[in-house]
Amino acid sequence: MSLNTVSILDGNAFVVSDRRGDIDASPVDAQGLFLDDTRFLSRWILTVNGLRPSVLSVDEQEYFQVQFFEAVTTGTIYVDSHLSVARKRAVGKGFHEEILLENHDKEAIDLEVKLDAGCDFADLFEVKDKLAKTGQLYTKTTNDRLTLGYKREDFVRETYISASQKADISEDGLHFHVHLPPRTSWTVSLDVQASARATGDVPMRSKANVDAWVAAAPRLVCSWEPLQQIYRRSLVDMAALRFRTGITPGALPAAGLPWFMAVFGRDSLITSFQAMPFAPELAASTLRTLALFQGRVEDPFRDEEPGKILHELRLGEMTAFEQRPQSPYYGAADSTMLFLIVLEEYVRWTGDRALAQELEREARAAVAWIDRYGDRDHDGFVEYKRGNDQTGLDNQCWKDSWNSIAFADGTIAPLPRATCELQGYVYDAKLRTARLAREVWNDPVWAKQLETQAVELKQRFNQEFWIPERNFFALALDGQKRKVDSLTSNIGHLLWSGIADDDKAASCVKHLMSDALFSGWGIRTMANSENSYNPIGYHVGTVWPHDNSFIAWGLRQAGYRAEAARISRAMLEAANLFGGRLPEAFGGYPRSDTHYPVEYPTACSPQAWATGAPLLLIRTLLGLESDGTHLIVDPAIPEPLGRIELLDIPGTWGRMDAFGRARASQ
Amino acid sequence: MENQSGESLATATAGTEGDAPGLAGIVGRMRLMVGDTALGVLAVDNGRAKVVPDGPPVDVTAVVRSRELLVGILRGQLNPVLMALKAQGRLHGDRVLGVKILYGLRAGSPFVQTQFDGKDK
Numbered sequence: 001m002s003l004n005t006v007s008i009l010d011g012n013a014f015v016v017s018d019r020r021g022d023i024d025a026s027p028v029d030a031q032g033l034f035l036d037d038t039r040f041l042s043r044w045i046l047t048v049n050g051l052r053p054s055v056l057s058v059d060e061q062e063y064f065q066v067q068f069f070e071a072v073t074t075g076t077i078y079v080d081s082h083l084s085v086a087r088k089r090a091v092g093k094g095f096h097e098e099i100l101l102e103n104h105d106k107e108a109i110d111l112e113v114k115l116d117a118g119c120d121f122a123d124l125f126e127v128k129d130k131l132a133k134t135g136q137l138y139t140k141t142t143n144d145r146l147t148l149g150y151k152r153e154d155f156v157r158e159t160y161i162s163a164s165q166k167a168d169i170s171e172d173g174l175h176f177h178v179h180l181p182p183r184t185s186w187t188v189s190l191d192v193q194a195s196a197r198a199t200g201d202v203p204m205r206s207k208a209n210v211d212a213w214v215a216a217a218p219r220l221v222c223s224w225e226p227l228q229q230i231y232r233r234s235l236v237d238m239a240a241l242r243f244r245t246g247i248t249p250g251a252l253p254a255a256g257l258p259w260f261m262a263v264f265g266r267d268s269l270i271t272s273f274q275a276m277p278f279a280p281e282l283a284a285s286t287l288r289t290l291a292l293f294q295g296r297v298e299d300p301f302r303d304e305e306p307g308k309i310l311h312e313l314r315l316g317e318m319t320a321f322e323q324r325p326q327s328p329y330y331g332a333a334d335s336t337m338l339f340l341i342v343l344e345e346y347v348r349w350t351g352d353r354a355l356a357q358e359l360e361r362e363a364r365a366a367v368a369w370i371d372r373y374g375d376r377d378h379d380g381f382v383e384y385k386r387g388n389d390q391t392g393l394d395n396q397c398w399k400d401s402w403n404s405i406a407f408a409d410g411t412i413a414p415l416p417r418a419t420c421e422l423q424g425y426v427y428d429a430k431l432r433t434a435r436l437a438r439e440v441w442n443d444p445v446w447a448k449q450l451e452t453q454a455v456e457l458k459q460r461f462n463q464e465f466w467i468p469e470r471n472f473f474a475l476a477l478d479g480q481k482r483k484v485d486s487l488t489s490n491i492g493h494l495l496w497s498g499i500a501d502d503d504k505a506a507s508c509v510k511h512l513m514s515d516a517l518f519s520g521w522g523i524r525t526m527a528n529s530e531n532s533y534n535p536i537g538y539h540v541g542t543v544w545p546h547d548n549s550f551i552a553w554g555l556r557q558a559g560y561r562a563e564a565a566r567i568s569r570a571m572l573e574a575a576n577l578f579g580g581r582l583p584e585a586f587g588g589y590p591r592s593d594t595h596y597p598v599e600y601p602t603a604c605s606p607q608a609w610a611t612g613a614p615l616l617l618i619r620t621l622l623g624l625e626s627d628g629t630h631l632i633v634d635p636a637i638p639e640p641l642g643r644i645e646l647l648d649i650p651g652t653w654g655r656m657d658a659f660g661r662a663r664a665s666q
Numbered sequence: 667m668e669n670q671s672g673e674s675l676a677t678a679t680a681g682t683e684g685d686a687p688g689l690a691g692i693v694g695r696m697r698l699m700v701g702d703t704a705l706g707v708l709a710v711d712n713g714r715a716k717v718v719p720d721g722p723p724v725d726v727t728a729v730v731r732s733r734e735l736l737v738g739i740l741r742g743q744l745n746p747v748l749m750a751l752k753a754q755g756r757l758h759g760d761r762v763l764g765v766k767i768l769y770g771l772r773a774g775s776p777f778v779q780t781q782f783d784g785k786d787k
Contacts, residue, residue, distance in 0.1 A: 153752070154731075154752040154753055154754055155751065155752050247761045247762060247765060292762060292765055292766065293765075296770065296772045297772050297773055306773065313747070317751075319748075319751060320751035322748070327745055327748055327751070328747065
């Protein structure tokens with residue numbers, strides 16, 4: 001997000017304005033009121049006697065509320081302003097704004113206060129890709145309301161604007177005639193309501209709601225003060241990103257502001273995993289919602305196949321008219337395995353076997369998808385190739401930009417692509433599903449089959465993905481079964497899945513901690529030794545906090561305590577320098593070159609799995625694990641972080657505390 | 667409403683009861699309405715589906731704008747998300763069950779060959 005904009009959000013409703021509070025959407029700035037992937041207000045400009053007030057300060061009180069302090073200035077430093085303006089705004093199903101004008105002068109003044117309003121009703125894809133509209137815009141005015149509307153066949157969206165004070169309402173806004181005696185004030189409340197929410201009403205957020213959410217999470221006590229701020233920031237951002245579908249109970253994490261305020265299979269599952277010891281209810285909502293929309297048919301346009309878990313669900317016009325396939329779109333090769341992984345993790349942490357019983361059929365369908373559709377050519381590995389050549393995703397792994405899967409010389413790998421972490425996820429998913437089959441579904445025969453398949457996959461993977469001359473696993477096998485030989489962070493995901501043989505894992509750890517991959521702030525997505533490397537390339541050199549949180553956790557799982565602690569510390573130090581909030585990604589420049597992590601220009605912030613990264617890092621530092629009955633605590637905390645206490649961790653045990661302190665050797 | 671034919675769907679589908687593999691594990695009754703007119707109840711019982719005359723109890727009600735849309739739903743030919751986005755239909759009651767049924771019918775419907783008023787195919 002631009003530093004010159006201010007954003008407030010609540011689920012998938014959000015307002016992006018300039019620092020005055022004005023909205024003046026342009027191709028450059030994605031400003032506006034957005035809900036359900038549609039812009040419901042693209043112009044909202046306050047003038048007083050024809051002047052736009054100057055901003056004095058912006059108070060971002062809560063993620064859903066902001067206050068702008070302004071003055072109507074004369075344009076010269078020699079004449080004081082006597083008129084101040086305060087704008088207080090809260091987002092919900094639209095937004096509510098209070099404008100306060102104060103006359104500090106000894107003389108009365110007459111003011112023409114105007115709010116210009118307009119809307120282009122752009123689909124978020126149209127904003128992002130700068131596309132033109134197809135339907136008809138209209139406006140309607142009555143004595144007390146301005147309606148901005150858009151209609152294309154049955155697709156109708158409207159915005160209603162009303163005020164608490166009498167106004168002249170015209171097609172382009174509201175006009176107030178205000179007489180202010182000396183040292184008096186005038187207030188108006190404005191309601192901007194967005195219509196046609198496709199998925200049901202959702203109550204407006206309140207501070208009490210957020211406070212309750214934070215209070216329900218475990219309490220952190222620590223000696224390194226910034227961690228306290230980072231932890232609270234993560235919890236509050238996680239609260240902000242909670243998304244209610246209006247169909248399934250509870251809330252799940254939306255992916256990120258501004259482009260990804262929607263249900264994403266991969267993002268919601270990964271964030272739910274990161275948050276497991278802190279807010280396990282997110283996982284339950286995520287699993288239920290994704291199960292509901294699990295693929296049923298073969299539909300190449302949507303890359304839908306029976307048993308597949310969705311990638312993205314959108315609610316805007318381009319989706320409604322099938323100009324885009326997100327209704328839902330299933331172009332993710334990993335979300336189905338992650339669904340199984342999160343299901344087992346959730347049951348093991350919470351003991352909620354009822355959810356596993358409820359989702360048994362979906363879990364079996366997911367495993368069937370892996371074997372029948374995921375492994376497209378039946379070579380024993382999951383690979384992907386889109387069915388929709390027009391608007392489908394080329395890359396269906398988490399590094400989903402077009403150039404992310406490249407050979408060391410920079411050549412893009414031909415499709416289909418079997419990336420290495422996908423195989424690790426399959427291995428992990430089958431072992432975890434086997435546990436559920438044995439312990440919950442009472443099907444030991446299937447459990448044994450799944451375990452046998454996992455063992456066979458591990459053997460094949462360690463033979464066919466290993467690059468002996470470079471001593472790490474290939475990023476992928478390409479369409480011709482060649483090893484894609486770039487050194488990337490993907491090998492870090494093989495540690496938490498457990499698919500790598502011990503000796504090969506050791507070699508990968510050396511690469512991960514080398515200067516080529518580890519920048520000092522975190523593991524780069526691609527090593528700086530590779531031809532495609534770019535420190536500000538989205539998936540070919542930047543550092544992604546969520547990636548690092550899983551690599552650190554995988555290092556702990558594989559027994560590399562010091563390495564896990566080193567990455568965790570570096571990432572938390574970066575978070576501190578970002579004001580407690582890790583962005584989606586940041587530059588891959590060496591730490592020796594910069595004393596601060598360099599921002600990536602178009603990173604989403606807040607972004608769900610970046611928000612979840614500190615949570616998984618805290619879990620990693622404390623060595624938290626559940627064996628299904630007990631909370632296991634095995635801390636490995638580096639010296640500067642001192643002491644960490646996490647109190648009231650929820651799980652099958654009820655609530656338990658975890659304590660850890662740094663030791664000199666870590 | 668584009669078409670509010672009040673003919674009972676139960677009449678049109680008389681004797682049609684069959685497998686709907688996507689409805690395995692699902693049990694419930696969904697009232698079928700075009701506008702204000704109830705045209706029957708889709709009774710789902712663990713992978714089997716049939717349309718019966720309207721009457722309680724029902725778990726969820728599907729209200730759509732035209733009979734053609736309703737036929738499309740029963741045949742598993744419509745995407746429920748697209749219908750909702752265009753305000754062509756909505757669900758009341760147990761909406762989770764409703765989405766499960768609508769999605770499940772896409773995996774195979776016993777009504778694909780059914781003649782609805784002899785003009786729906």
